[in-house]
Amino acid sequence: MLQQTTVAAVGAYFQKFTQTWPDFAALAAADDADVMAAWAGLGYYARARNVLKCARVVVAEYEGRLPQTEAALLKLPGIGPYTAAAIAAIAFGQRAVVVDANVERVVSRLFAISAPLPQSKPLIRAAMDSITPDTQSGDFAQAMMDLGAGICSVRAPSCPACPLAFACDAMRSGNPEAYPAKTPKAAKPQRTGNAYWIERDGQLWLVRRADKGLLAGMRALPDDQWTARLDGHATPPVRANWHKLPVQVSHVFTHFSLLLDIAVTAWPAGADDPGDGIWWPLKSLDKAGLPTLFRKAIEAVLNAGERV
Numbered sequence: 001m002l003q004q005t006t007v008a009a010v011g012a013y014f015q016k017f018t019q020t021w022p023d024f025a026a027l028a029a030a031d032d033a034d035v036m037a038a039w040a041g042l043g044y045y046a047r048a049r050n051v052l053k054c055a056r057v058v059v060a061e062y063e064g065r066l067p068q069t070e071a072a073l074l075k076l077p078g079i080g081p082y083t084a085a086a087i088a089a090i091a092f093g094q095r096a097v098v099v100d101a102n103v104e105r106v107v108s109r110l111f112a113i114s115a116p117l118p119q120s121k122p123l124i125r126a127a128m129d130s131i132t133p134d135t136q137s138g139d140f141a142q143a144m145m146d147l148g149a150g151i152c153s154v155r156a157p158s159c160p161a162c163p164l165a166f167a168c169d170a171m172r173s174g175n176p177e178a179y180p181a182k183t184p185k186a187a188k189p190q191r192t193g194n195a196y197w198i199e200r201d202g203q204l205w206l207v208r209r210a211d212k213g214l215l216a217g218m219r220a221l222p223d224d225q226w227t228a229r230l231d232g233h234a235t236p237p238v239r240a241n242w243h244k245l246p247v248q249v250s251h252v253f254t255h256f257s258l259l260l261d262i263a264v265t266a267w268p269a270g271a272d273d274p275g276d277g278i279w280w281p282l283k284s285l286d287k288a289g290l291p292t293l294f295r296k297a298i299e300a301v302l303n304a305g306e307r308v
């Protein structure tokens, strides 16, 4: 949950999640849709799918207990090099080289590694390996992370207060903020799309997104796969009397920004349902487990006043 997300944002989700599914066995037996709904609003939904897959592997292959070696942890869904090393070192007391963003910064500075990120990652890992002790490597890793978070900050590191100042090449260079160097980021592409509000008798038509791709498996408004051209042209999911609202929702994903137009229609009573989906009472949309993008869209429609 904490990947790319702050402790403040995660707290309540973590409490509820671990109360609902207190161990691997309980999570492994959970319904996918319930887990996705519990994650709704936290973003980066691949994490929810991975933690579920991971629980199922842990139950099927490891009798419901996490394996203790870095190599075995690395094979589990959703566990990458950082997490595997952190679990092995901190939870199981094994020697492992733990490198998160804070450690990357401290080590780049200690050794004045001038190659830019991300190309410098192998050099940083090798440098961290060279100073990681054989015992208590978990404590060492946490101390380095804390040093990065509290003293060796991105801007204005507090070198006079730093216990590693005596060994720090970047401080000696007089410009520690120059490390780590970064390759400039490319601008995020802008995509456009349409969402469709189909309403009947106090209910809204919701669909479940495909099992693969962005927001996979989440409940959502029907949309056009966000392939609309910049002029807003798009193909609605069903033939209907569409009325485009004068509102637009913007949302930023990891790899692109999205501008979403919204079209609304009143679905005739007695007509067949508009495809695969579910009629959801407007009054309890907050319980539908919708991801943030579609919550924003719904709020925009409700605030727009008269709609169908």
Ligand code: SF4
Pocket: 106, 109, 110, 151, 152, 153, 157, 158, 159, 162, 163, 164, 165, 166, 168, 169, 170, 171, 176
């Ligand atoms: S001396 Fe300064 S730059 Fe070097 S590790 Fe400490 S806080 Fe960071």
